[in-house]
Amino acid sequence: MALNRTVQLKKIRDEIWNLSKSPLYNYRKKNNYFPVIGEGNHFSKIIFIGEAPGQREAETGRPFCGAAGKILDELLVSIDLKRKDVYITNVVKDRPPNNRDPEPEEIKLYSPFLDRQILIIKPKIIATLGRFSTKYILEKFNLSEKNESITNLHGKVIEAKVPFGKTKIIPLYHPAVVLYSAGSRKVLEEDFRILKDLV
Ligand code: URA
Numbered sequence: 099m100a101l102n103r104t105v106q107l108k109k110i111r112d113e114i115w116n117l118s119k120s121p122l123y124n125y126r127k128k129n130n131y132f133p134v135i136g137e138g139n140h141f142s143k144i145i146f147i148g149e150a151p152g153q154r155e156a157e158t159g160r161p162f163c164g165a166a167g168k169i170l171d172e173l174l175v176s177i178d179l180k181r182k183d184v185y186i187t188n189v190v191k192d193r194p195p196n197n198r199d200p201e202p203e204e205i206k207l208y209s210p211f212l213d214r215q216i217l218i219i220k221p222k223i224i225a226t227l228g229r230f231s232t233k234y235i236l237e238k239f240n241l242s243e244k245n246e247s248i249t250n251l252h253g254k255v256i257e258a259k260v261p262f263g264k265t266k267i268i269p270l271y272h273p274a275v276v277l278y279s280a281g282s283r284k285v286l287e288e289d290f291r292i293l294k295d296l297v
Contacts, residue, residue, distance in 0.1 A: 103140040103141070103218050103219070104140055106214075106218045107135075107136075107140060107215065107218055110135065110211050110214055110215060110218075111133075111135045113211070114133045114135055114191050114192075114208075114211060115133060117133070117192075117207075119207075120192060120204070120207055120208075121201070121203070121204060121207075122190075122192035122193065122194060122204065123192070125192070125193070125195055126156070126192050126193070129156070131156035131157060131192070131193055132156060132157070132158065132159030133151075133159065133191045133192050134151035134155045134156065134159055134160065134161050134187075134188060134191055134192070134193075135159075135187070135191055135211075136161060136185060136186060136187030136188070136215060137160060137161060137181075137185070137186060137187075138181060138182060138183075138184050138185035138186050139182060139183055139184060139185055140185065140218070140219060141219070142183060142184045142185040142219060142221060143221060143222045143223060143297065144179075144183075144184045144185070144221055144222070144223040144224075144225060144293075144297065145184070145185045145186075145187065145215070145216065145219055145221040145223070145224055145225070146162075146170070146184060146185070146186045146187070146225045146227055147187055147188065147189060147212065147224065147225070147226050147227060147231040147234075147235065148161060148162060148166075148186070148187070148188040148189075148227045148228065148231060148272065149188055149189060149190065149199075149200060149227070149228050149230040149231060149272065150188050150189065150190035150191075150192070150193065150194050150197075150200050150204075150230075151188060151190075151191070151192065151193045152164050152166065152193065152197055153193065153197070154167075155167075155193065156192070156193035161186045161187055161188055162186055162273075165274070165277055166272065166273045166274035166277065167273075169273035169274070169276045169277070169283075169286075170186075170227070170273045173273065173286055173287065173290045174290075176287055176290055177290050177291065177293060177294035177297070178294070179294075179297070185215075185219055185221070187212065187215055188212075188231070189205055189208060189209055189212055189230055189231050189234050190204050190205060190208045190230075191208050191211060192208075199230070200230060205230070205234060209234060209238075212234075213238070216260075217261065217262065220262040220263075221265060222264075222265055222266065223265065223266050223267075223268065223293070223296050223297065224258075224265055224266070224267045224268070225267075225268050225270055225293060226267065226268070226269045226270065227270055227271075227272045227273060228248065228270075228271065228272030228274075229247070229248045229272075232248050232251060232269040235267055236251075236256070236267070236269075239258040239259075239260070239267070241256055241258060241267070243256055248269055248271065251269040252269050252270055252271050252285070252289055253268070253269075253270070253285075253288065253289035253292050254268070254269065255267070255268050255292065255296065256268070256269075266296055268289070268292065268293055268296065270286065270289050270290070270293070271285060271286055271289070273286065
């Protein structure tokens with residue numbers, strides 16, 4: 099019998115906890131950080147995928163619980179979704195030093211865990227937050243949009259065949275953009291309304 103979802107997700111957590119071959123492992127240990135695996139409803143129709151944990155996330159082990167997370171929470175509320183209804187995770191599960199961009203080898207090392215999370219949760223909608231998760235997911239499913247920029251892709255709904263049927267991918271700007279450019283909140287709100295129509 100297939101292991102239940104929670105047991106399978108816990109196995110992923112245990113493997114990441116012990117991922118001493120990761121270039122980010124020593125940094126995690128030195129700072130008493132946690133890996134950030136993901137949280138939410140294991141039966142959610144929607145999975146949100148960010149880039150990598152920031153400081154607050156690494157201190158708590160929870161995805162999107164800092165400044166960008168506050169914006170994500172507001173965007174979820176704006177379309178009548180609660181955090182507990184969705185599943186939220188990242189491509190890279192440990193904090194890169196000083197919030198630098200994830201390195202290609204870090205994405206390569208951590209993405210198989212994301213692949214497994216997707217196979218376990220079987221989301222009908224994959225909402226990618228920012229350019230790293232968008233690029234990773236579009237390449238993973240070998241979609242023709244894979245070389246397009248997030249500026250062109252945000253708010254578009256892209257269908258993909260997946261091992262568990264079909265899913266809809268919706269690339270979104272990373273909520274942190276609102277911290278640097280207040281005008282982008284409106285764009286994110288509009289894109290979240292498109293997401294709401296899918297739900
Ligand atoms: N930014 C991300 O991409 N992920 C988080 O969990 C927090 C901030």
